[in-house]
Amino acid sequence: MNSSDWMNERKLNILRAVINDYIMTAEPIGSRTIARKHELGLSSATIRNEMADLEEMGYLAQPHTSAGRIPSVKGYRLYVDHLIRLTELTLEEVISIRNAISEQAFELNRLMRHVTSILSEATGYISIATIPKMNQNKIKAVQVLPVEPGKLLVVSVAEGGIVRNRLVRISVTPDPNFVQKVSRVLNSKISGLNMNEINLEVIRGIKEDIQVPDSMLMPILDAVYDCIGSIDSNEAYVDGTVNLLGYPEFHDPVRVRELFRLLDEENNIQQLLNRDETNSTNVTISIGTENRLEQARDSTVVSTSCPMGDSMMSSIGIIGPTRMDYSRVISIMKLDRRLFKNEFEKLYNGNNSEET
Amino acid sequence: MNSSDWMNERKLNILRAVINDYIMTAEPIGSRTIARKHELGLSSATIRNEMADLEEMGYLAQPHTSAGRIPSVKGYRLYVDHLIRLTELTLEEVISIRNAISEQAFELNRLMRHVTSILSEATGYISIATIPKMNQNKIKAVQVLPVEPGKLLVVSVAEGGIVRNRLVRISVTPDPNFVQKVSRVLNSKISGLNMNEINLEVIRGIKEDIQVPDSMLMPILDAVYDCIGSIDSNEAYVDGTVNLLGYPEFHDPVRVRELFRLLDEENNIQQLLNRDETNSTNVTISIGTENRLEQARDSTVVSTSCPMGDSMMSSIGIIGPTRMDYSRVISIMKLDRRLFKNEFEKLYNGNNSEET
DNA sequence: GTTTAGCACTCGATACAATAGAGTGCTAAC
DNA sequence: GTTAGCACTCTATTGTATCGAGTGCTAAAC
Structure with a gap:
């Protein structure tokens, strides 16, 4: 040397x-x-x-x-x-992404899907996203509504605009006033609690506060528990898998298959994304063998996190060949993150600073 | 000759x-x-x-x-x-599919996804499903709930257990009693109507029945309209795309890409499935060039329809190479259809014959 | 000392010929 | 009507020669 x-x-x-x-x-x-x-x-x-x-x-x-x-x-x-020399996106690109992203967003689930789809389209790679489970999430409201004879609907709303619901069938058709009363008690007992403060005991304990035969109340309480439980059962979002088939390094069907199979598991998506919680404000890049997951060892993952309100944090990212257009991807990623954050806050009215 | x-x-x-x-x-x-x-x-x-x-x-x-x-x-x-000689499925197969399908189903969306996933897993091909738009669907209930200061939730329930919701932000925080009153009027005016009887006029007309300043009511009514409108915006379900990559006829990346791209459009899925509305109780098979869509011309689509309640009809199907294992696929399809129907009815309590 | 022109060498890709083998169509015998 | 046999066709495989892009190294030029 x-x-x-x-x-x-x-x-x-x-x-x-x-x-x-x-x-x-x-x-x-x-x-x-x-x-x-x-x-x-x-x-x-x-x-x-x-x-x-x-x-x-x-x-x-x-x-x-x-x-x-x-x-x-x-x-x-x-x-x-x-x-790397970061290329500026052209004005048209910025505008087209901006327009696309703000087009329609009335629900978290849809917003996520929308953002994922835009990201994959803009980059030409696979895009992925999750909202990792975090059970400090807080319940905003729980309600029971009559739907039709013999059927009730339980609705629960959590921070960040997460809404879940369950249909309940009960043999007898309860009086609307009764339903309203149950609803009111439930809401007053549960709303404001954190996810991790809620378990089957807590919910079933509520029946002490309502003088009503168990046979009628139990199905409702079970549905409430179930419904709340599903708040942090999160899905992973994947879009643009087709894109990769265009790149010569993904012409080998067995390799592609392995990668695609990987993306079927929500768990894996989380692993790909949550690489580096520390510098979460910035863009994280995992190149080839730097990835933990075997099947992603000849791909690169570029990801970033985005706080949503006070208690949630979503991760979005893209997967492409190691020879991806890093410069472009990083620019798009940053733009997308900013727009996504805006959009989310526009939708749910800021970071809910009235917390505690 | x-x-x-x-x-x-x-x-x-x-x-x-x-x-x-x-x-x-x-x-x-x-x-x-x-x-x-x-x-x-x-x-x-x-x-x-x-x-x-x-x-x-x-x-x-x-x-x-x-x-x-x-x-x-x-x-x-x-x-x-x-x-063709239809092969009986082994008892284990039947049991495993039956168990899988009845595992968890508390919501239409999830049930559809679940069924699709089981179908693709059982056959080893791509499975697809939709619930075609049909606007004779009937609204069962509409409600407005207070969530937290400045936020309301509009919930609408339609036949077949379809639930949609929208968050509404309003500048002033309305009195709970007012919300309840609005909710009651809305529900009494709208529930029972068919989808196609509802339009912006009808909804906005409701404000005549509630003595309240427009500035407060309009956001709610708009959300209601939006929310109801989204009831028949249906998605297509696709699962098991990876499976096809295992078959030699799908080793050509450009062909695969075309097919996959096809499946990105909900519209196309519907076209693939709704081939033959007449003998809808049975299994329909479209082989290769019999398919209308160019990109599916060297694949086979096997599909069937399944009535859900009185006013909805879902279609499920699978896509595979023309040399697919027809016998097995048909058996699985029939079984799946039956189990799916059961499951749906179990969930939503029969075909709601208390209609008209 | 650094840079560059020049050249021999390596190795994949391409082209081509020869060969093997699977399968056919046809004819003649059974 | 069936089948054994055979000539024929065409792909796939194998081997061989050639081409060319790119390298490493050396010696000359700067």
């Missing part, structure tokens, strides 16, 4: 050039290509030497002796950390 | 054998294979002659001169219409 093995500005420029080219073409990049396309004022021979050094240092790899170089994970890492 | 060109029992047996084999192997089937594996008491030469006839008649095709035969669409058609 002599001095030429140390990193210098020129090596970085070459590395950046190689990665930029490789991102576009998916073909190994040779020294001549770099010499021709980028005006570094260097001959191919010089570049060749530098590339050999970069390979020795672990930033580039060679599929076989007489091929060009492709970036290694270490190379991509350096690239996204220091070399 | 001499007498040997007419269809006879032996030809049918050979056709069945070819199709059965091809379904298993996805390779062109030669005369020797048939002579060896199936005891038809015939030599390969005889079978060869018959196969040549079958080809001339359009039931078989030959990829090239010196290859075996593969079934044509016409061949498959004959097969499913007359030749």
Whole structure:
């Protein structure tokens, strides 16, 4: 190892050039290509030497002796950390994303799906999202409504506009006034509680406060419990899986299958996303083998978190080939995060600072 | 054309054998294979002659001169219409599907997703489902609930247990009694109406019946309208897309991509499913080019409809390669349909015959 | 000392010919 | 009517030669 093995500005420029080219073409990049396309004022021979050094240092790899170089994970890492030049999105892009995102959003579930879909469309990769379980979520209201003879509806509303409901069938048709009374008691007892303060005991304990035969009350209480319980049963959102099929690195059906199967499990989505809770305000990038999950080892995950109100935090991200267009993805991600946050707050009226 | 060109029992047996084999192997089937594996008491030469006839008649095709035969669409058609021997599912299979399906179903949306997922898992193909729009659906109840200061929740329930809700923000916090009154008037005016009897006029007309400043009432009425409108905005359910990647006929990424992209549009799903409304009680099969949609021309769609209550009809189906295991798929489909119907009725208490 | 031109070398990709084998159609014998 | 036998067709495979992109190294130029 002599001095030429140390990193210098020129090596970085070459590395950046190689990665930029490789991102576009998916073909190994040779020294001549770099010499021709980028005006570094260097001959191919010089570049060749530098590339050999970069390979020795672990930033580039060679599929076989007489091929060009492709970036290694270490190379991509350096690239996204220091070399990348963030491209501004064009005004049209920004506007089109902005318009798309604010189009319609009247419910959390739909908003999430909408955001996911926009993200995958804008990037051309797979987009994923979850709202991780967090049971400090607080119940805002619980109500029981008569629907038709023999049927009631239990509705519960939690922070962040999460609404769940259950139909209850009961053999006798209760008096509307009775339903209203039950509803009122339930609401006064339960609303304001945190999710983790609620369990079957608490709910069943409520029957002490209502003088009514168990046979009538129990189905209702069970439904309430069930309904509240489903508040933090969260789903994962996935969109744009088709997109990946367009990239040559995903032409192998078994690889694609493994990846797609991975995305069927909500659990895995969470694992892909919740990589790094600490710097949650920023964009996190997991390149290839940096991913924990085996099946995602030749993909890159770019993700970010977004606080929603005081007690929830959603994660959104995209999955693509390691040679993804990082610059563009990061820009879109940041924009999307901001717009999503806006949209959420517009919908649910700020971060509910009237808490405690 | 001499007498040997007419269809006879032996030809049918050979056709069945070819199709059965091809379904298993996805390779062109030669005369020797048939002579060896199936005891038809015939030599390969005889079978060869018959196969040549079958080809001339359009039931078989030959990829090239010196290859075996593969079934044509016409061949498959004959097969499913007359030749197929329905295999009984094993008891274990039936039990496992039955258990899976009755596991958890407390809401229509979830039930649909659940059924779709089971269907794709049981068959190994893609499963799809929709509940086509039908606006004779009837509103059962509409209610407005206070959630927290400045926020109300509008809930509407339609036949078949379809529940929708919208959050409403209003600048002033209305008195609970006022909310209750509005709720009562709304409910009495709207519940019982058919979807197609409801429009913006009707809803806004309700304000005549409530003496209250517009500024307070209008957001609520708009939300009600919106909420009711979303009752028949139906989604399509798709599951098991990964499955197809395992079959050699779907190894071509561009073909797969086209098919998958097709499935992104709810509209297309409906088109694939609602082929044949007439014999809706039975299983409908669309083989290859029989499909209307270009992108599904080398797949087969097997579907069936299932009445839900009096006013809704859902369609479920599966998509697979034309050489799918028809026998098994049909059995599973019928079982699934029956179990689904049961489950639905269990959930929503029969077909609500107290209508009119 | 650094850069570059030049050249031998490597190795995948492409093209082409030869071969093997599966399957057919046809004819003649049973 | 059935089947054994055979010539024929066409794909898939294998082997061989060639091409070319790209490399590493050396020696000359700067």
